Amino acid sequence: MRRLAVALLTLLWLLPVAGLAVTSFRDREAAAETGWWRAPLPETRVTVFHPDPATGRHEAGAWVIEGTAPDTGEVRAFGLSSRAPAAFAVGTTARGRDGLALTVAADGAFRLTVPVLFDQAPRFFLATRAPARFTTANYARLIRAEGFGPAILASFALAVPATVLPLFLAAFAAHALVWIEFPGRALLVAGLVGLMALPLQPALVPLLRAQELLGIGRSFPGIWLAHTGFGLPLAIWVLRSFMRRLPREIVDCARLDGVSEARIFARITLPLCLPGLAGFAVFQFLWIWNDLFIASVFLGGAEIRVLPVWLREIMDSHGGEWEMLAAAAMLSMMVPLAVFLALHRVLLRGLPSGAAR
Amino acid sequence: MSIFRKAVLGAPLCLALLSGLAAAHDLVFPPGEDARFHWAAYEAFAATHDLRGQHLSVDGPWGGIDKQMFESVIAYFEAATGAEVAYAGGDGFEQRLLVGVEAGAPPDVAIIPQPGLAAELARRGHLAPLGAAIGAVMRDDYAAGQSWLDIATFAGPDGAPALYGLFYRVDLKSLVWYVPGNFTDAGYAVPRTFEELQALSDRIVDEGGTPWCIGLGSGPATGWPATDWVEEMMLRLHPPQDYDRWTRGALPFDDPKVIAAIEGFGTIARSAEQVVGGPEGVAATDFRDSPRGLFTLPPRCYMHRQASFIPSFFPAGLKPGRDFDAFYFPAFSAFSGRGQPVLGSGTLATITRDSPAARGFLDFLATPIAHEIWMAQSGFLTPHRGVNHDLYGDPVQERLSEILLGATTFRFDGSDLMPGAIGAGAFWTGMIDYVGGASAKVVAARIRQVWDTLE
Numbered sequence: 001m002r003r004l005a006v007a008l009l010t011l012l013w014l015l016p017v018a019g020l021a022v023t024s025f026r027d028r029e030a031a032a033e034t035g036w037w038r039a040p041l042p043e044t045r046v047t048v049f050h051p052d053p054a055t056g057r058h059e060a061g062a063w064v065i066e067g068t069a070p071d072t073g074e075v076r077a078f079g080l081s082s083r084a085p086a087a088f089a090v091g092t093t094a095r096g097r098d099g100l101a102l103t104v105a106a107d108g109a110f111r112l113t114v115p116v117l118f119d120q121a122p123r124f125f126l127a128t129r130a131p132a133r134f135t136t137a138n139y140a141r142l143i144r145a146e147g148f149g150p151a152i153l154a155s156f157a158l159a160v161p162a163t164v165l166p167l168f169l170a171a172f173a174a175h176a177l178v179w180i181e182f183p184g185r186a187l188l189v190a191g192l193v194g195l196m197a198l199p200l201q202p203a204l205v206p207l208l209r210a211q212e213l214l215g216i217g218r219s220f221p222g223i224w225l226a227h228t229g230f231g232l233p234l235a236i237w238v239l240r241s242f243m244r245r246l247p248r249e250i251v252d253c254a255r256l257d258g259v260s261e262a263r264i265f266a267r268i269t270l271p272l273c274l275p276g277l278a279g280f281a282v283f284q285f286l287w288i289w290n291d292l293f294i295a296s297v298f299l300g301g302a303e304i305r306v307l308p309v310w311l312r313e314i315m316d317s318h319g320g321e322w323e324m325l326a327a328a329a330m331l332s333m334m335v336p337l338a339v340f341l342a343l344h345r346v347l348l349r350g351l352p353s354g355a356a357r
Numbered sequence: 358m359s360i361f362r363k364a365v366l367g368a369p370l371c372l373a374l375l376s377g378l379a380a381a382h383d384l385v386f387p388p389g390e391d392a393r394f395h396w397a398a399y400e401a402f403a404a405t406h407d408l409r410g411q412h413l414s415v416d417g418p419w420g421g422i423d424k425q426m427f428e429s430v431i432a433y434f435e436a437a438t439g440a441e442v443a444y445a446g447g448d449g450f451e452q453r454l455l456v457g458v459e460a461g462a463p464p465d466v467a468i469i470p471q472p473g474l475a476a477e478l479a480r481r482g483h484l485a486p487l488g489a490a491i492g493a494v495m496r497d498d499y500a501a502g503q504s505w506l507d508i509a510t511f512a513g514p515d516g517a518p519a520l521y522g523l524f525y526r527v528d529l530k531s532l533v534w535y536v537p538g539n540f541t542d543a544g545y546a547v548p549r550t551f552e553e554l555q556a557l558s559d560r561i562v563d564e565g566g567t568p569w570c571i572g573l574g575s576g577p578a579t580g581w582p583a584t585d586w587v588e589e590m591m592l593r594l595h596p597p598q599d600y601d602r603w604t605r606g607a608l609p610f611d612d613p614k615v616i617a618a619i620e621g622f623g624t625i626a627r628s629a630e631q632v633v634g635g636p637e638g639v640a641a642t643d644f645r646d647s648p649r650g651l652f653t654l655p656p657r658c659y660m661h662r663q664a665s666f667i668p669s670f671f672p673a674g675l676k677p678g679r680d681f682d683a684f685y686f687p688a689f690s691a692f693s694g695r696g697q698p699v700l701g702s703g704t705l706a707t708i709t710r711d712s713p714a715a716r717g718f719l720d721f722l723a724t725p726i727a728h729e730i731w732m733a734q735s736g737f738l739t740p741h742r743g744v745n746h747d748l749y750g751d752p753v754q755e756r757l758s759e760i761l762l763g764a765t766t767f768r769f770d771g772s773d774l775m776p777g778a779i780g781a782g783a784f785w786t787g788m789i790d791y792v793g794g795a796s797a798k799v800v801a802a803r804i805r806q807v808w809d810t811l812e
Contacts (some may be wrong), residue, residue, distance in 0.1 A: 081654050082538060082542045083542055086641055120679065123538055209460040212461055313420050316447065
């Protein structure tokens with residue numbers, strides 16, 4: 001029963017990802033016309049073809065254009081009107097208005113005869129059947145032309161310091177809160193819990209205003225500090241809970257031996273807390289990596305684009321192009337997915353042990 | 358510890374890489390070479406504006422390809438003055454601007470698409486009034502100049518009206534997009550009057566086709582394409598004065614005239630035969646996807662009413678004029694005395710932080726060259742009559758420009774003039790309810806209620 005539930009949940013999560021992945025490798029026409037589950041099947045496409053009038057030659061009182069339509073697969077049928085674009089079978093001759101005649105072969109070779117030729121030759125239509133095609137062009141376009149490179153660099157430049165900074169500060173704070181006796185400690189912890197309940201939205205504009213006064217508004221240092229501030233309460237809480245579980249005797253013995261507090265922190269607390277630290281680091285990193293809101297406020301107007309902001313711009317400029325959106329989404333998912341797969345053990349071990357207390 | 362060490366080492370590396378990415382922009386058209394451009398005006402501007410060493414930050418709604426285009430225009434300003442310009446631009450502009458204004462750190466120049474938003478900023482003292490020279494350019498050189506001037510004139514913090522924005526780039530709305538070849542195949546002619554348009558729609562239905570493609574989906578802004586439809590109907594069914602009273606709030610939203618306009622839209626959008634997918638399709642289709650039906654084979658629909666920007670969402674590789682074209686969304690011949698009403702919108706360049714560089718940038722946007730550089734590259738319409746219209750890159754742009762400059766009555770997109778809670782809120786959602794089956798009367802009364810609570 002439990003296995004079934006797990007399998008169902010996995011399927012529920014994997015299905016949309018599979019859809020995104022498949023769509024990201026399709027071309028625009030295919031993505032717009034059929035569902036991704038039909039991607040592996042061969043498909044029939046109707047395309048319009050404009051013969052080049054410059055290649056026309058005069059022959060027996062009429063103009064003849066011969067040529068081969070671009071290779072889009074095996075031609076099944078053709079037509080002269082958009083209303084019936086597949087009215088004629090290949091090999092037959094279609095006769096249209098004013099003495100127009102057209103023959104198309106299965107390989108796309110055509111012969112068009114018209115009595116008069118203007119600077120625009122009459123168009124015709126081809127119904128072709130082609131095996132499913134997949135392309136990496138969407139990714140190539142995103143990476144080369146659409147600024148994916150700078151965006152992913154900006155995301156790292158934002159997320160790494162904004163993860164490390166609160167983590168170290170929180171480790172110091174948690175160490176003091178757990179192992180150093182001082183008056184008002186309980187009050188501090190209560191205050192910490194209160195801060196965790198505070199929504200961050202009301203703090204945004206005043207914080208940004210203060211940063212502008214200090215000259216670090218709309219810059220990396222500014223947003224690092226903002227993320228540090230917003231992340232600290234939870235980080236301290238998680239690490240504090242984690243440290244409380246460690247045997248107190250080790251710290252007491254070290255103190256009796258005259259080891260300084262700094263060495264106790266560096267040599268005992270930090271190594272023992274590593275699972276908790278790593279767990280929280282993953283957590284904080286993923287949240288910063290995926291954050292759009294704080295990034296648009298604290299880096300808005302700057303010329304720096306982190307991935308979620310970049311992704312939103314792609315949605316803006318490629319709104320109807322599902323294959324581009326899917327490829328962009330896959331690209332932005334890569335790093336969180338890699339981090340999670342590489343560290344999921346640490347995450348599973350570290351976080352609950354601290355957070356559950 | 359190793360993850361942390363790597364992470365700490367990685368950060369400066371990333372920063373170093375980032376700083377090397379700012380690329381310099383070249384001038385797309387070398388100054389002085391192509392005689393179709395107004396280079397003399399450009400040289401004159403350069404001679405009178407020396408802004409060397411100054412920095413200017415500009416923000417606006419244009420992202421993607423439009424951003425590249427605008428940056429190619431900015432490059433000429435930088436070359437002429439020596440100033441350095443950073444254009445942020447793109448989706449989320451309104452939030453960025455409002456947060457920036459609140460935090461006391463707005464950009465120097467903001468390019469605002471909604472006159473309503475600009476009026477609000479002007480009232481609160483966040484915009485600097487523009488000089489008489491800019492006003493003269495708009496009044497004398499713009500087609501229907503006085504109406505543009507009126508739209509950009511707001512009451513300041515002291516209540517005195519002043520000019521706060523320069524219209525730079527205009528979108529034309531009263532357009533119907535179609536595929537000329539499909540019209541030829543079926544033997545249809547471009548309708549010249551609204552009556553002919555109705556007859557054509559009915560004929561398409563009789564012949565087993567579907568005349569219209571409509572999509573209202575647009576993420577959080579879902580519903581806005583319907584507001585354009587209602588505005589077009591208002592301008593065609595009633596005199597322009599009624600339209601003005603309506604957008605100001607003097608004509609209540611549930612007035613029979615407005616209800617008639619909503620129902621005019623409904624005869625198309627709520628009909629199972631007139632529009633692809635019926636009302637459900639209208640409500641569920643994204644506006645960017647909706648024109649696709651014009652280009653399928655056989656065509657799913659024959660006409661698509663949308664503003665001049667929509668070709669950027671057409672399938673790739675189409676040739677303007679051959680594979681798609683547009684005609685004026687016609688007026689009723691029964692009211693021919695009212696001329697040809699044209700609906701449009703535009704972006705206002707405003708000064709959000711006053712400086713000689715910001716003033717210089719607006720002076721630059723008022724020169725013909727700032728318009729010509731963009732229009733020679735891609736979709737860009739301007740009411741500026743001083744620019745060389747031979748520079749339009751394709752026949753469709755030229756046709757749009759003719760419609761814009763030939764307008765006898767030009768009116769600005771009403772939903773951008775109404776208060777935000779209506780024009781970017783109740784009007785949108787009301788239209789979705791209406792397409793979903795609610796009666797025009799009920800919907801209009803509900804929007805009026807919201808408007809009444811604003812006073």
